Amino acid sequence: MCGIVGYVGSGDTLLVLLEALEKLEYRGYDSSGVALIEDGKLFIEKKPGKIRELIKSLWGKKTSAKAGIGHTRWATHGQVCELNAHPHSDSKGEFAVVHNGIIENYRHLKEQLLAKGIEYRSQTDSEAIAHLIALNYKGDLLEATHKVTKMLEGAFAFAVLSTHEPERIVAFRRSSPLVVGLGEGENFLASDIPALLPFTRRVVPLSEGELVDLRPDGVSIYAEDLSPITREVMYVQWDVISAEKGGFKHFMLKEINEQPRVVSETIRGLISRESELPNLADFRRVIFVACGTSLHSAMIAKHWLSRFQKIPSEVYHASELRYSDEPISSQDLVIAISQSGETADTRFAALSAKERGATLLSIVNVVGSALDRESDFSLYTHAGPEIGVAATKTFIAQLSALYYLSTYNDQKLRQKLSLIPALIEEVLTLSERIKALSPELSSTKSALYIGRYLNYPIALEGALKLKEISYIHAEGLPAGEMKHGPIALIDEKTPVFAIAVQDRVYEKMLSNAEEVLARRGKLISVGFKGDEKLQSLSKYAIEIPKTDEYLTPFITIIPLQLLAYFIADHLGLDVDQPRNLAKTVTVE
Ligand code: AGP
Secondary structure (H helix, E strand, O other): EEEEEEEEOOHHHHHHHHHHHHHHHHHHEEEEEEEEOOOOEEEEEEEEEEEEHHHHOOOOOOOOOOOOEEEOOOOOOOOOOOOOOOEEEEEOOOOEEEEEEEEOHHHHHHHHHOOOOOOOOOOOOOHHHHHHHHOOOOOOOOHHHHHOOOOEEEEEEEEEEEOEEEEEEEEEEEEEOEEEEEEEEEEEOOOOOOOOOOOOOOOOEEOOEEEEEOOOOEEEEOOOOOOEEOOOOOOOOOOOOOHHHHHOOOOOHHHOOHHHHHHHHHHHHHHHHHOOOOOHHHHEOOOOOOEEEEHHHHHHHHHHHHHOOOOOOEEEEHHOOOOOOOOOOOOEEEEEEEOOOOHHHHHHHHHHHHOOOOHHHHHHOOOHHHHHEEEEEEEOOOOOOOOOOOOOOOHHHHHHHHHHHHHOOOOOHHHHHHHHHHHHHHOOOOOHHHHHHHHHHHOOOOOEEEEEEEHHHHHHHHHHHHHHHOOOOEEEEEEEHHOHHHHHHHOOEEEEEOOOOOOHHHHHHHHHHHHHHOOOOEEEEEOOOOOOOHHOOOOOEEEEOOOOOHHHHHHHHHHHHHHHHHHHHHHOOOOOOOOOOOOOOOOO
């Protein structure tokens, strides 16, 4: 999973590429590179490390190039080093390629290339594309690229540049995102919309199997059989500033603080699409598919659907559904939840369910993303671009959409959503108190998060936030399961975060808190304001405002997001771009 950018025009090609690459760094950041056509020759610069390393090495460079491509990498084939960084070129240095995704048959292709005496320099699958285009080039880059796409198997997107046609880029997408940006006398290409926003708001997301031919004076899109396609231009309303840090130290902290607004905006957006939604009562059951944080919102929605609609539902890790024998039919509604709408596991699971006859409803944050376009119905979460790798505001936005959907025939219940922004605001005022806990907690080696019912998924989400940004081992558990094994982990050094609001499982949670104390565990509770019973059991008690049991996940998660953030920041870690992770995982 990587980020691709491209530019054709008479602007400062290098500056455009570097600025766009910086916006894509969340997709992967182990190495980066650019390729330009200068005076008929290919210039390539690539560096391992973050994009600032590439910027440093190109500092002061002037170029007259009218076309260039760039790449930020998250390694899938081959270790992190300059040789494996993109762009890759053919043996004569006439073609350069940047690629995102996986070429599944690359070993076979590589053997064929080696048999032809071609020197294969990197350990990547991507290099094969450059050699294949060089071998198939007969004077037209579009034609050569089209021919090569027929030889490649897998899910990928790539862009090609050639010394033979110095003002042209050709690109192709199959299951990996690619968006064209339209300018005046210049045109752009990127893996997602935010990377294009500094330059243009007129965009065209490419669809499955489409090729694009970019020149300074125009863009042509072709279907897989090379027939020309006319596409509607989308005008992006997002504010560029909203993609910047807005005064906060990290994007994650900014995004946590944006949550009250995100709930309101998501609700507003949902109201405007009400009539376009499927009727839940038409289906026998709902199957949720999602990964990571999005999966946790699905787990909460399952309870809402059972309670408010009496509709049975299953929640599947997306990566587990595609290869399962789950009987799925036209009586099933599959709800695929994904911030990016590009997560390969989620998309492929959803598509396989669709093939088995299900209706597909997606809940996505990125309008025009692959999942959005592949679905029968879409709901948008209106959280704006989320830059921090750890999902926060998009989780709250997903909960808003799911609650809205689950209460479609009960206006009274639905209106309760309007209470959420103020409740979140109130919890955010606890930031300083939560920050004060971070020095002590940051020396922790391992932590447990426990909850029940609607707050069990919150325990999972709290643990996920801590582990992904602070690298502290954390486990989320249904509190009732502790006695079946995990309780053996508890000692005086183990913090146990207990979410114990006064809901139907409150008394049970108090018993679990007692069990922790009996093993000398350090209990940190998240409970309602004024709950003296809980406070008496807690080493630290985080008090949140009282609300209806069904709404509690919206606010119990906030202190856990803040705690994870402050612990990681206290440890001096790269909160927005934690190691080994990428914001969008477009490989299976
Ligand atoms: C959450 O903090 C993660 N970084 C990750 O688990 C994420 O939620 C998951 O990869 C799914 O992404 P999606 O919502 O874009 O599909």
